[in-house]
Amino acid sequence: MPNIQAEAIYYPDLAGSKAYRIPSMITTTKGTVIAGIDARIVDQTDNPNKIDVTIRRSEDNGKTWGPVQKLVAYAGEGLDGAAAIDTSLLQDKETGTIFMLFMHTPGGIGLWASEPGIGFDSEGRRKLYDKEGNVYFLAESGRVLDSKNNETDYSVDEEGYVFQNGETKGNIFFKKGVDPNESLLEARTSFLQVIQSEDDGLTWSKPRELNPMVKQEWMRFIGSGPGCGIQLTTGEKAGRLVFPIYFSNEAGKLSCACMYSDDHGVTWKLGESPNDGRELDGEILSAKTISEEKQYLTESQVIELPTGELRYYLRNHYGLQRTAVTTSTDGGETWGEVTFDDALIDPICQSSVVLYPDLGDGKVRVLFSNPADEKTRIKGTVRLSEDGGKTWPYSKVVEDGYFGYSCLTVLKNGEVGILYERVEDYSDWNKMDIQFGTFTLDWLKSE
Numbered sequence: 351m352p353n354i355q356a357e358a359i360y361y362p363d364l365a366g367s368k369a370y371r372i373p374s375m376i377t378t379t380k381g382t383v384i385a386g387i388d389a390r391i392v393d394q395t396d397n398p399n400k401i402d403v404t405i406r407r408s409e410d411n412g413k414t415w416g417p418v419q420k421l422v423a424y425a426g427e428g429l430d431g432a433a434a435i436d437t438s439l440l441q442d443k444e445t446g447t448i449f450m451l452f453m454h455t456p457g458g459i460g461l462w463a464s465e466p467g468i469g470f471d472s473e474g475r476r477k478l479y480d481k482e483g484n485v486y487f488l489a490e491s492g493r494v495l496d497s498k499n500n501e502t503d504y505s506v507d508e509e510g511y512v513f514q515n516g517e518t519k520g521n522i523f524f525k526k527g528v529d530p531n532e533s534l535l536e537a538r539t540s541f542l543q544v545i546q547s548e549d550d551g552l553t554w555s556k557p558r559e560l561n562p563m564v565k566q567e568w569m570r571f572i573g574s575g576p577g578c579g580i581q582l583t584t585g586e587k588a589g590r591l592v593f594p595i596y597f598s599n600e601a602g603k604l605s606c607a608c609m610y611s612d613d614h615g616v617t618w619k620l621g622e623s624p625n626d627g628r629e630l631d632g633e634i635l636s637a638k639t640i641s642e643e644k645q646y647l648t649e650s651q652v653i654e655l656p657t658g659e660l661r662y663y664l665r666n667h668y669g670l671q672r673t674a675v676t677t678s679t680d681g682g683e684t685w686g687e688v689t690f691d692d693a694l695i696d697p698i699c700q701s702s703v704v705l706y707p708d709l710g711d712g713k714v715r716v717l718f719s720n721p722a723d724e725k726t727r728i729k730g731t732v733r734l735s736e737d738g739g740k741t742w743p744y745s746k747v748v749e750d751g752y753f754g755y756s757c758l759t760v761l762k763n764g765e766v767g768i769l770y771e772r773v774e775d776y777s778d779w780n781k782m783d784i785q786f787g788t789f790t791l792d793w794l795k796s797e
Contacts, residue, residue: 352772354748356787359406359769360387362780365418367402369394369780373757373769374437376578378448381762383408384551385769386437386450387784389420392428394780397460398525400424400431403452407551411761412786421450421545421554425510425521426457432510432523433460434543434557438593440579445614447546451593453573454541454557457525461540464570466600468561469537476559478506478522478534486534488522494534504534508556540571542595546615564595564609564620568638571598577651577702577757585658587681591615594650594662597637605637606650606664608682623647624664624676624685643667647674649700652682655738656714663703663718664688671696671724675739693733693742695722702758703739706766706791714738715791719748719756719768727754730770734794744795748787752776765790 360370367389374386389404403422406415424432438451455464469477475495476488486502487495494504494512505513510523512534519533526535542564543557565572572595579593589612596606605625611618623637625647635645646667653661660682664674673694676685694701701720709715713736722731722745730753734744754771761767765788773782 352749352785352787353746354768354787354789354793356748356785358772358783359385359415359786360784362783365389365404365420367391367404369782370404370784371771371782372436372576372755373771373784374439374450374577375757375759375767375769376439376441376448377759377761377767378441378550379443379446380550381409381411382550383412383759383761383767384439384448385415385786386439388435388437389418391431394782395429397433397435397455398458398463399429399433399460400426401433401435403434403437403450403545405450405551411763411765412767412788422452422543422557424454425523426525426528430457430525430528432457436574436576438574438576438579440581440591440593442591442614443581444589447548447615448551449544449546449579449591449593449615450554451542451544451574451579451595454543456523456536456538457528459538459540461571461573461598462602463538464540464598465538466570467537467539467567468565469539469541470559470562474559474562477537479537480534481532506534540573542572542574544615560609560618563618565597568600569597570600570602571604573597575649575651576700576755578704578759580652580654582654582658582681584654584656587612587658589614590681592652592660592682594652595620596648596650599638599640601641603640603642604646604648605640606647607637608652608660608662610682621683622685624662624688628688644669647688651701651703653703653705653716653739655705656708661716661739663694663701665696665698665700667698671698673701673720691739694718694720695724696720697723697725697727699727700755702756702768704758704760706760717758717766718742719758719770721753722747728752730756732758732766732768732789732794734791746789746794748789749785754782761788
């Protein structure tokens with residue numbers, strides 16, 4: 351049972367989805383809470399699976415919630431369907447634009463099956479492949495050109511359906527081999543994408559492709575934090591938008607990094623990984639060449655301290671069962687030494703960390719949530735630091751039982767909102783629900 355007042359805002363069979371996973375959340379400048387989620391249509395498993403990007407909005411600090419809004423859905427059905435998975439939210443407070451980052455994979459492809467590559471040519475055109483492996487290029491108009499840039503009789507519509515002289519010839523997002531009329535498919539890799547809203551999350555743009563800007567040809571998988579990004583407020587990098595992401599190299603080994611934009615989200619760059627130049631067990635690492643699971647740095651979240659330093663919290667597989675931490679003094683472009691925070695017990699799970707607004711008393715308050723157990727995703731705990739994350743003197747368990755991924759946000763009224771995965775019946779993971787609850791700093795500090 352939750353130890354705070356909480357309710358399920360996503361649950362099995364809501365709005366036609368069997369399962370929901372992977373919470374993301376922000377409070378907008380207008381005070382609206384946007385709660386993002388994966389709608390996993392037939393089954394709670396990761397991709398390969400038909401997964402749609404979904405949100406709900408609350409305009410009263412999470413007391414009531416608006417309807418389920420489906421923002422991105424790709425073609426295909428069930429476990430053969432294409433995915434839009436692992437959302438992360440960020441608002442540019444200077445322009446009001448809200449960004450939602452996520453990852454797309456075609457049918458049949460997930461983290462481990464993603465092939466190396468960007469999926470686009472140097473002009474930013476999507477690469478398509480026929481059954482013989484010949485490459486084609488998708489022009490913005492939907493026309494398809496061959497490898498010599500000659501017009502073909504293929505065209506592709508906005509939903510990915512291929513037409514040849516007016517006849518349907520499969521869909522570029524489908525799993526290989528599921529459609530007898532299959533002709534052209536997109537690259538079998540992972541695509542980092544972003545959508546944006548200019549009206550406080552009521553309506554959203556079509557997806558924009560980020561792979562040409564931030565993915566390298568040697569990367570296989572690429573995905574978001576997930577959870578939320580930040581906008582920097584101090585120093586020469588003020589205004590920069592920062593999203594944590596992670597990716598795999600050609601050996602399939604995982605590292606994280608931050609991508610950033612200095613032009614309000616028009617263009618993005620990928621910073622170095624904390625694994626680049628990291629010394630671990632006497633070896634100097636790089637994200638491109640790491641080869642062991644103990645070197646993984648995966649799902650991550652970042653905060654900006656009042657000094658302008660970024661503190662980066664990293665899921666890892668080193669075996670200490672503690673969250674890893676590192677610091678950047680250049681806005682997320684490079685990172686210092688990676689250490690392990692002994693207070694942040696972790697069973698290898700995503701965690702959430704947010705900065706609490708300055709109360710004017712010189713204390714730098716940081717909130718952190720995760721399942722605080724070395725072995726199992728149970729004992730969902732929220733911690734409070736008042737010295738910028740050096741020590742964590744205050745903690746409360748918000749959920750005694752199963753507690754998976756979570757996301758924190760500071761509400762307009764000063765309370766803290768938490769969105770987290772909960773399961774009561776371990777025999778059926780499709781029964782997971784997504785709880786939203788609130789608490790105060792006073793409650794967190796009370797005996």
